């Protein structure tokens with residue numbers, strides 16, 4: 511079945527997704543607040559600042575009108591940085607006129623409220639307009655997807671029928687494969703928390719360390735992700751899947767990851783503000799680190815890696831000292 515789909519946020523990930531959906535035969539409209547990006551997509555079929563000179567299908571159109579984007583679609587895909595997600599949903603709530611299936615492909619938790627994007631959607635959009643919610647998450651660098659390199663991710667929802675719709679519209683038999691998943695909480699938290707561990711991984715690279723400690727970071731970081739996610743209602747097994755461990759591996763191991771790059775710059779002597787300024791794309795892990803730190807303090811969860819990242823980002827702790835403190839923690843069993 512052919513769908514009309516609006517993607518809210520024409521950054522790297524939104525633009526890469528427009529290619530998959532257009533390749534799969536759907537009608538796609540991208541929305542962005544940045545008029546230059548919209549003009550470039552409509553005239554040159556590129557998004558050079560985010561994805562280089564790779565062409566996206568000419569059938570993909572873009573708009574700066576949120577009203578046009580919302581009323582065009584059966585399915586709304588949210589791909590804006592989570593810091594503007596609530597604001598963006600409020601603007602959608604003012605123009606929406608019929609029921610839509612909402613999909614979120616952004617990754618982050620809201621500081622202070624600890625809300626996941628699904629919760630923010632149900633808070634901001636009148637429920638009669640929300641047919642359902644699906645989180646699209648897993649190991650997926652936009653830079654590879656736009657080149658049609660093979661990618662496997664998850665469509666997570668509390669409603670299997672909705673997850674299956676998203677699975678079928680995104681999957682193709684050449685480069686994109688989607689699995690359904692019924693643990694929405696686990697999928698949303700896995701995708702958000704792994705970005706904090708990716709910052710730590712970049713810090714270790716910036717300090718000049720090797721593969722041994724990176725492997726230890728991935729396994730001990732996963733343990734912290736599991737503790738927090740299970741406390742908030744996730745299933746432990748979900749964190750071992752594509753939306754947890756899969757995404758954790760890709761983001762801690764790759765220079766494509768903005769979170770990794772930000773961590774590396776910080777370990778090399780830049781502060782958070784300075785390194786964020788140098789990034790042209792969003793670094794979600796910094797905001798998620800704030801939320802996760804507040805949460806582990808409130809729930810009394812032992813999460814030394816997340817606490818160390820928070821201290822380096824927000825209390826200007828020296829990364830080398832943080833590493834030394836982690837090494838000197840009381841010895842214990844795994």
Ligand SMILES: NC(=O)c1ccc[n+]([C@@H]2O[C@H](COP(=O)([O-])OP(=O)(O)OC[C@H]3O[C@@H](n4cnc5c(N)ncnc54)[C@H](O)[C@@H]3O)[C@@H](O)[C@H]2O)c1
Nearest residue numbers: 519520521522523524542543544616617651652791792794
């Ligand atoms: N880039 C990836 O490979 C990738 C993969 C998976 C998930 N994600 C997640 O997707 C989200 C977006 O990441 P990205 O890499 O595309 O970011 P990006 O920085 O490349 O793009 C963000 C886009 O959002 C737009 N924007 C900002 N405020 C807006 C608003 N109020 N309304 C509409 N558009 C607005 C910006 O103009 C920009 O075009 C993040 O949560 C990220 O973690 C990214």
